[in-house]
Amino acid sequence: MNRREFLKTTALGSMAAGLISIPYIAKGAGQKVIVIGGGAGGTIAAKYLKKMDNSLDVTLIERNADYFTCFMSNEVIGGDRKIESIKFNYERLKKHGINVIIGEVTGGDLNAKTIKVGDKSLNYDKLVVSPGVDMKWGAVEGYDEAASEKMPHAWKAGPQTALLRKQLEAMPDGGVVLITAPANPFRCPPGPYERASLVAQYLKHHKPKSKVIVLDAKDDFAKKGLFEQAWKELYGYGTDKSLIEWRSAANQGKVSRVDAAKNAVYAGEMGDEIVGAVVNVIPPQSAGKIATALGLTNDAGWCPVNRKTFESSQAKDVHVIGDACMADAMPKAAYAANSQAKVCAAAIVAALQGKEMVAPAYVNTCYSIVGHDYGISVAAVYNYKADDNSIAPVQGAGGVSAKDASAEDRKREMLYGLSWFNNITEDMFG
Amino acid sequence: MKHLRTSALAMACCGLLFNAPSAFASKDDDKDDDKKKKKTATAAKPVSPRGLMLANTCVGCHGQGGSSLGPATPTISGMAIDTFTDAMKAYREGKRPSTVMGRLAKGYTDEDIAEMANYFVTQKFVRVAQKTDPAKVKAGKKLHKDNCEKCHEEGGFKDEDGSSILAGQWLPYLQFQMADFNAKKREMPEKMAKRLNAMIKDNGDKSLEEVAHFYASQQDKKAK
Structure with missing residues (x-):
């Protein structure tokens, strides 16, 4: 053994000793945690619970054997990516000792601490609910599940994504693509505008006589300045040849009704009829319906939680993370769900071990790809504020990409966006 | 993989601390006689x-x-x-x-x-493993030996005195950094600036690309 090896060995010894003293065996061992939902929040909660305390009995329940990420699904819709590249499964998570059940949770008795999966009843010590969102059928008149087979929302990735792509491919040149965007809050705030960008990119190269019209229930949207700048640079935004037109709520953009049989939407105060060759309706959303079935949602359809632990304000020992929960400044976004899941896992492990939880740390990073070699981002670091149980961004940090960044920086952001995808999906499924 | x-x-x-060579660097290892370079590295503690x-x-x-x-x-x-x-x-x-x-x-x-x-x-x-250009890697290897090795020791596998681990780092990232150094957007130590400028003067801007390919290609320290 040389000097370096000696130093390493002793250092390792002392460090390991420090760590092994964590007394999880005393309290956490064998306790059951069930995680409902295998998306950006649920996979991470399950995996990090095991990482933080391997003695826990962790079960992840997910409806679908295959998971398609919403992130990068706009690239599939724009034709730059195959849908197989956003398809993942839960096999590798099993190697961490997580029990994976592919099945649907139909209900539960939170007082008895049980949930129902098919005809089975499972009991838990702690429950994590990460159901994502469900569409509020009927919130836009005429838009129900059947209508979504004609006018896809594609706001959950998978068959809906493939359907919208297929419709764009089949559309004749000269067609109008309508995208309707909902009021806040909803999943992936920059998503409709990233989608408009990547559809415009497809049209530019394949159907240049066509255009995208975004009909919005809002007068502002995430990364608006950056999107509009990109649209000017890439898609002629603001000219009569523009491939993208954005109609705000104030400019007759709010859609109140759709007619799937006519492929029409009705927008503005007078309910003007607009017929699209392809119509993508992104409807208002609420927490995934299992959250409502379990009594975890409020009147608005979202789940109030303790912002430090993500324990439901409406049920003890039940935690809600991701798009379904109310997390103040944190958007309904994959990285936010990832970050919340890790904080939640730490809270659960601390509680089961009878320890005080460490101060939480939250981050969100979100990239939008608006064209070839053109990415933009938003980022934030948040702290927990105990005085009003809120998650607040650290002042002076975070924000969006620089307004007049160089082409080189936009290209770098696109590559960092691709890296974000590779690393977050490995975090989830690896 | x-x-x-x-x-x-x-x-x-497990949170076990296997890979902390740089944290335990000692002065004995440092053969460089540049006095300024010698400082005690901060040691790791349990996480x-x-x-x-x-x-x-x-x-x-x-x-x-x-x-x-x-x-x-x-x-x-x-x-x-x-x-x-x-x-x-x-x-x-x-x-x-x-x-x-x-x-x-x-x-x-x-x-x-x-x-x-x-x-x-x-x-x-x-x-x-990532795709690199063998001709650039070859040229980069020589440039590394001639210009960089004194600080980026062991083929860029070692992070000492702020050198960072370059071996096996992602190529686009290395390219971004080289571009930023060259454009004077990222500060570098005086010694590095001298070496970099000399390298570019003798070998052209393409040398930046070549050293980036060399470091990106380095996957296995033992195979060196």
Whole structure:
């Protein structure tokens, strides 16, 4: 053994000793945690619970054997990516000792601490609910599940994504693509505008006589300045040849009704009829319906939680993370769900071990790809504020990409966006 | 690759501190007679729960244990504490160009940064094979020997005195850094500036690309 090896060995010894003293065996061992939902929040909660305390009995329940990420699904819709590249499964998570059940949770008795999966009843010590969102059928008149087979929302990735792509491919040149965007809050705030960008990119190269019209229930949207700048640079935004037109709520953009049989939407105060060759309706959303079935949602359809632990304000020992929960400044976004899941896992492990939880740390990073070699981002670091149980961004940090960044920086952001995808999906499924 | 990822995870899982060579560098190892270079590297401590909490916010982008799957976001595992700390502070103070990192770094205190640094130094740098140009790698190898090796020791596998681990780092990231150094957007030590300028003068701008390819191609220290 040389000097370096000696130093390493002793250092390792002392460090390991420090760590092994964590007394999880005393309290956490064998306790059951069930995680409902295998998306950006649920996979991470399950995996990090095991990482933080391997003695826990962790079960992840997910409806679908295959998971398609919403992130990068706009690239599939724009034709730059195959849908197989956003398809993942839960096999590798099993190697961490997580029990994976592919099945649907139909209900539960939170007082008895049980949930129902098919005809089975499972009991838990702690429950994590990460159901994502469900569409509020009927919130836009005429838009129900059947209508979504004609006018896809594609706001959950998978068959809906493939359907919208297929419709764009089949559309004749000269067609109008309508995208309707909902009021806040909803999943992936920059998503409709990233989608408009990547559809415009497809049209530019394949159907240049066509255009995208975004009909919005809002007068502002995430990364608006950056999107509009990109649209000017890439898609002629603001000219009569523009491939993208954005109609705000104030400019007759709010859609109140759709007619799937006519492929029409009705927008503005007078309910003007607009017929699209392809119509993508992104409807208002609420927490995934299992959250409502379990009594975890409020009147608005979202789940109030303790912002430090993500324990439901409406049920003890039940935690809600991701798009379904109310997390103040944190958007309904994959990285936010990832970050919340890790904080939640730490809270659960601390509680089961009878320890005080460490101060939480939250981050969100979100990239939008608006064209070839053109990415933009938003980022934030948040702290927990105990005085009003809120998650607040650290002042002076975070924000969006620089307004007049160089082409080189936009290209770098696109590559960092691709890296974000590779690393977050490995975090989830690896 | 799956095995590599799994073992990296296992380590992250246990929080055991296997890979902290730079943290234990001693003066005896340092044959460079440049007095200024000699300073005691900050030593790693056991990872605290708060350190793990903070590091968990990084790895969604930077990869498991800080080892990125690329194509551009750099691997930060195995980075010496002082290198990590200096980088984060430079980002925070706007002294180092970035896209998103500067915005994020402003959210952290010195104590936070110290906790993060202490986590990543303990993590193994897991390399993923990437496509490089063999001709550029060959030319880069010579340029490395002639210009860089004195500080980027052991083929860029070692992070000492802020050199960072370059071997097996993602190529686009290395290219961005070389471009930023060359454009004087990122500060570099005086000694490096001299060497870099001399290298470019003798070999042209293409030499920046060649050394980037060389470092990116370095996957296995033993195979060197």
